[in-house]
Amino acid sequence: MRKIAALVFLVFVAFLLYGAYEMRDFGRPPSDMDDYIIENSQNETGANNAVTAVVFDYRGYDTLGEATVLFTAVAGVMAMFRRRDDHA
Amino acid sequence: MWAFIGTTVFCFIVWLALSFNGHMWANDELLAGAVLSVAAGVVARTLFVRDFKMAHPKRWLFFLAYLFPFFYEMAKANLDVAYRVVTGRIRPGIVKISPGLKSDIALTMLANSITLTPGTLSVDLDEDNNLYVHWINVDEGALEEMPRPCRPVCASFSQWARRVAE
Amino acid sequence: MTMPDEGLSPVVRVIAAMLFPFILIFSLYVILHGHLTPGGGFQGGAIGASAVVMLIVAYGARWVESKAGEESVSVLESLGGLMFVVTGLLGFLLAATFLSNFLVGEVLFGEIPTFGSNPGILNTGGTLPLLNIAVGLKVIGGLASVVLIMALGSRRDAA
Amino acid sequence: MWSELIHVVIPVLLVIAALVAILMRDLLASAVALAVMSLLLSLEFYILQAPDVAIAEAGIGACITTAILVIAIKNTRRMEEEA
Amino acid sequence: MMEWVLYACLAIGLLFNFLAVVGLLRFPDVYTRLHAGTKCATFGSIFLSLAVILYGLWRFYDGNEAMAALSVHAFIALVALLLTNPTGAHAIARAAHRSGVVPLQAVVDDLEEHNQQSMPTSQEEKNVE
Amino acid sequence: MWNLFDPLETTGGFWSPILWIIAFLVAFLIAYIIWGLGERKHGGGEQGKPFLSGTREPAKEAVHVRAGNIYWGFTETLHGYYGAMKKIHTGIVNDYVLWILGMAALFFVVLILPEVIG
Amino acid sequence: MINNVPFFAVMLLIAIGLYTILFKRNLIKIAMGIVIVEAGVNLFLITLGYREGGLAPIYTHLPSGVEIPGGLVLPVPQALTLTSIVIGVAILALILSFVVRIYRHYETLDSRNIRRLKE
Amino acid sequence: MNWTDPFLISLAVLLLCMFLALIRVLLGPTAPDRVVALDTINTMVVAAMLVFGAAYREIIYIDVAIVYAVLSFITTLYVAKYLEGGSL
Amino acid sequence: MDWLLTHAPALLIALPLLGAFLTPLIDRISGKARSAFVLVVLAATQLLMMALAWDVFTQGAHIYTMGAADPTATVPAQAAVPVRIVLQVDGMGAFMGLISVTVSLAAAVYSLAFMHRESGQGRFYTLLLLMVVGMLGMEFTGDLFNLFVFLEVLSIASAALIAFRFYHGDAVEGAIKYIVISSLGALMVLLAVALLYGQYNLLNMGALASVLEYTYLDKVALGLLIAAFAMKCGAVPMHMWTPDAYTVAPASITAMLVAASQASLYALFRICFSLYGFTLDLTTVGIIIIALGLLSMFIGVTMALPQKDIKRLMSYHAISQTGYMLLGVGVGLYLLAHADFDTYGIRAMEGGIFHIINHALYKGLLFLTAGAIFYKVGTRNLDEMGGLAHSMKYTTVFFIIGALAIAGIPPLNGFASKLLIYESAYRVSPILSIVAMLVSILTLASFVKVFHSAFMGPRLEGMGDGREVPRSMLVGMGLLTAGIILFGLFPDWVVSNLVHPAAQALADQAAYIAALGGGV
Secondary structure, X not given: XXXXXXXXXXXXXXXXXXXXXXXOOOOOOOOHXXXXXXXXXXXXXXXXXXXXXXXXXXXXXXXXHHHHHHHHHHHHHHHHOOOOOOOO | OHHHHXXXXXXXHHHHXXXXXXXXXXXXXXXXXXHXXXXXXXXXXXXXXXXXXXXXXXXXXXXXXXXXXHHHHHHHHHHHHHHHHHHOOOEOEEEEEOOOOOOHHHHHHHHHHHHHOOOEEEEEEXXXXXXXXXEXXXXXXXXXXXXXXXXXXXXXXXXXXXXXXX | OOOOOOOOOHHHXXXXXXXXXXXXXXXXXXXXXXXXXXXXXXXXXXXXXXXXXXXXXXXOHXXXXXXXXXXXXXHHHHHHHHHHHHHHHHHHHHOOOOOOOOOOOOOOOOEOOOOOXXXXXXXXXXXXXXXXXXXXXXXXXXXXXXXXXXXXXXXXXXX | OHHHHHHHHHHHHHHHHHHHHXXXXXXXXXXXXXXXXXXXXXXXXXXXXXXXXXXXXXXXHHHHHHHHHXXXXXXXXXXXXXO | OHHHHHHHHHHHHHHHHHHHHHHHHHOOOHHHHHHHHHXXXXXXXXXXXXXXXXXXXXXXXXXXXXXXXXXXXXXXXXXXXXXXXXXXXXXXXXXXXXXXXXXXXXXXXXXXXXXXXXOOOHHHXXXXX | OOOOOOOEEOOOOEEOHHHHHHHHHHHHHHXXXXXXXXXXXXXXXXXXXXXXXXXXXOOHHHHOOOHHHOOHHHHHHOHHHHHHHHHHOOOOHHHXXXXXXXXXXXXXXXXXXXXXXX | OHHHHHXXXXXXXXXXXXXXXXXXXXXXXXXXXXXXXXHHHHHHHHHHHOOOOOEOOEOEOOOOOOOOXXXXXXXXXXXXXXXXXXXXXXXXHHHHHXXXXXXXXXXXXXXXXXXXXXX | OOXXXXXHHHHHHHHHHHHXXXXXXXXXXXXXXXXXXXXXXXXXXXXXXXXXXXXXXXXXXXXXXXXXXXXHHHHHHHHHHHHHOOXX | OHHHHHHHHHHHHHHHHHHHHHHHHHHHHOHHHHHHHHHHXXXXXXXXXXXXXXXXXXXXXXXXXXXXXXXXXXXXXXXXXXXXXXXXXXXXXXXXXXXXXXXXXXXXXXXHHHOOOOOOHHHHHHHXXXXXXXXXXXXXXXXXXXXXXXXXXXXXXXXXXXXXXXXXXXXXXXXXXXXXXXXXXXXXXXXXHHXXXXXXXXXXXXXHHHHOOOOHHHHHHHHHHHHHHHHHOOOOOOOOHHHHHHHHOOHHHHHHHHHHHHHHHHHHHXXXXXXXXXXXXXXXXXHHHHHHHHHHHHHHHHHHOOOOEHHHHHHHHHHHHHHHHHHHHHHHHHOOOOHHHHOOHHHHHHHHHHHHHXXXXXXXXXXXXXXXXXXXXXXXXXXXXXXXXXXXXXXXXXXXXXXXXXXXXXXXXXXXXXXXXXXXXXXHOHHHHHHHHHHHHHHHHHHHHHXXXXXXXXXXXXXXXXXXXXXXXHHHHHHHHHHHHHHHHOHHHHHHHHHHHHHHHHHOHHHHHHHHOOOO
């Protein structure tokens, strides 16, 4: 069983590592979408920090979802450690 | 009330330092700083200010004056530790000293000063306000006396601490 | 030697008390200047929560609970979430779409900075500072209450 | 030239820290090694010119992750079971 | 002139940081490592941040006004470091002693004696897991 | 839009539940009629009771067939299959992860290798 | 090849994390494995956004003479990473609270012994 | 004179120091040893961040160093609390 | 009305989210107010969803660009590619949204009575609403990273709910398995997103679809995505978490988990059809999905047969029914580029998609009846049950209807969708249909077992108090039963008005790309 697991793991990792080899060069990204954001974020959102502009404006919906994730986790942890004195 | 004001002022000063950008502060910056300092002051007031001894400006002057001998001791001791690191000659031990300080702030200041000057490291303090100091090179003379002498461990720090915060 | 069951030595307590307002105001700085300098709601919220986390370890979870219970901390979180959603809803009530930046060009946070390098004006960014504050409140409340509950939870069942 | 060197060295350190984290049988030591990894990760973010992310990783990775890990270890047990 | 001051600061800082890790690796137990580790590193970092502060002031003097902020922020970082580092070292030393780590090669241990007087069996109990 | 009762076109024919219900009712009616034509008096009296060969009838609770016993023969016949299945479903979370990674690796192989070889 | 060192490091981090999840039996270790994978993926996103010689895309006090947009790194991966970091800590908190609960009921953290539900 | 290179060289030396400290994390026989190494690395990371920020003349980067200077100490406190015993 | 419909995609997510944020606050005031509030929010969501679905099915897909000046402007004026997050509700999305909201509403109504003995109900309803948010978010989004975020919302909310009754140790066990597995799956999705982003610098699915080149890294990403989503929807051999999690969750949550796993199924189909589409090696991927479907069907049902735990048995059936959907849609994918697609490929997809809604209805109903039994009897072990038909008449009827529907007995809805799948799969290979029919028979057999051992037989001691379950539970079950009967009686109406547009929306990649602003 452990041998099979090791084999599976090695195959999986081999594909990932070959993927890293196939990857484009480090430091030279294609940048259609991002160049638009870098150039226009100051005018469109009035924020100096393009990252914040992306986080709260261009991808604000993601941020909403992410805040929801945190809220969910807190609700879950609270449910995990809730008092149960009113339960029969 | 005074605790709140003290905390707020502290927060406001920190805010001003943080938002300094080479020019004079803009109005909106000052306004936001004031509002947020008040908020932080409300939250932190009971923690930050216990008593009002530290409000006296004399203590702050003493504190500034203290920095110079402190830095001198620190540099001296650092060279000593550098020597020990290179040669590996150590004689460690934990000694108990009784600085005779009472307030928490003074003790904290003393303990941190002792810790920051290499060669000595405050390990623990008990309810009688005795400090236990780990000493990397225990002095022969200090081993003999039974109420251990403060002098070789912490120079004149305990006096300074008393002057500043006691 | 009588050791207090909770919290750490007085040295740590004094330093924690000194650092607490500093971390708090620093976190508020990071939150409010999110659109100018690195930082924003999450980062500032995490820093602010760390301040509470530091108090939990220095003074004990009971002590923190006696000052601010987990329920009241989580109200902060709900308020942050509500503020976010309401700002989003205002986006299409006042302007075009959900979460649109309806404050650019208005009085509050409405100025548009000059293009390129500039020293940074606080009064810019449209809704971004509002959303930053909302997320900041939310993250402070959320993370602080997570650690608080986990620290308290163990004792709760034992009783 | 120096910046390339740095871009090579920090990832290597990061991998070493992660390896240390998983090799320990003492979970507390693992948590400490994980904190080191998060520290180095944050430095790497910083050097890749992402200070926003570095702050977030600092606040969350250095402080809160370790805190809840330590609390969880305290409520359970410190040593991993024998293999 | 200014360059050489900066070079000196950087060199001292790096030297002490290097000594710190050497001490960390060479010394026999936790307490002595703490001496080397946290405090030599703190001393080194003081000089490194001093270099940054001076650099900022130098640029400020040269006419780049915003660089004063660099100095101010670096100074705040330095103060924070000076407050937290010794406290952390103290907390760790205390915890190490309470969890039963014995100082090696120690010629004297007053704290151990004190503990044994007040609470004879405490060390063994605390050292579980 | 509102032609609710149209039959559903399938590939080879159609399916209309309404028609099916009508057909079912008609068949049911026919069966009922046939049943009604039969002998009414059959089944009463002594003949209707079960023959118990003298032993007392066990309590109803005792003869209720429990779930574990249903399809016992089926699982017994497919003994080997169920043994293999039991071996697979270990209940250990690491193994679950292994299955996922294994399937992902398999997908990689299936998707990528043909091009590499061919 | 040498250009891709960060990518290789990322993949190695992911591999280390997966190794932990696959072969370590302790539940807290498994949680740590998830943290490591998370770290790897975050680092991957950031390395994807790095532009050679670029600065952070923040205009406040930007040094003069920086080319826009060529001299700034990409902002979107940083935003994605922020989101994913917070998601990671949320998941970690939930897993650890489960672990504490499990320990109450099972008195063990060994995943081989936590299998009341099987087949 | 361009000051980028001296700062970057300092950074490289600091990285070497961090590597050595990492060995202590690996070897450290007890948990406090590892925490000491963590503290050392933390101090060095703060220094490295300051130096890097100065190298690129980015004022705003220094905030990150402040965050680290303040927050990593909390990690130390938690581990110390664990080692000391007593409930949290 | 028009204004409402325009903003409906965003509102549909904002509404339950607002409800979730408000629930803890209202819960501090009064428990009754909180329950009423949750129901009102869910009902409003349901109404809005129905209105939106009506509009989508009659007028065509909705596009909503978050934060833009104009909801339909996916691509900003000077840019070449979409920058903002785009929500896209086409036939398939609206169809899935209807399912999710309906099941959630029924489950919430059911929970009113089912959970009333628990503490911490405020948290329960908060998490329930968040699950709705997660499902709707996954189904509406047109953005890959956003898909990941809502996947996480869904996973975390589900895990917390699975472990809600943590005082049973195995509840937490099921939850921790679920959360470990699903967070790993989510990380795989994130890695795939990063791989795609790194190559094309795009996150919008339509724009990505128009430039995808199917390179090595794209294939790695595809493998990761298929594995992750197939795992999340419970396809064999990655199904092991399903019975564990479904068994220990509260019954109403199990019904919702079925809908949640179908959201993942939807994401799988979206990835295959809309994101990769014709660049795929359709035969290979089609065969992969068909094989997953066959395995799921067969192993699911055979594992279900010997189970003694009623909910565990039903969970294995959920796996096997998922197999039908995978089979139907997989046949469609296999034939997508084929000339036969218009004749029977689309029929197979219709069958598979119709089966999704049928499955959500009857499996939700069956889990709810299982919960009703648990509520009365206090055990899930079939060996200890018997004679419940004496006391729980309505529950028995509901169970019979659900069991007949899942087994594909004619006048009910399961038969219609299965018929579509059988006939079109037969054209591809007779073996597929034969296995499908066999599985159907075995399904019937295992439900006969459940029916016999739980409901038939004499009245046993200790089997509840001899009364029917509270009314709100019956209402929840009745809602789903009504759906089953209606869908069974009017299959053609459903297929031509709901299912066919959904299948068409999946199959038509060009329309998807155009709607999302790709390929400009």
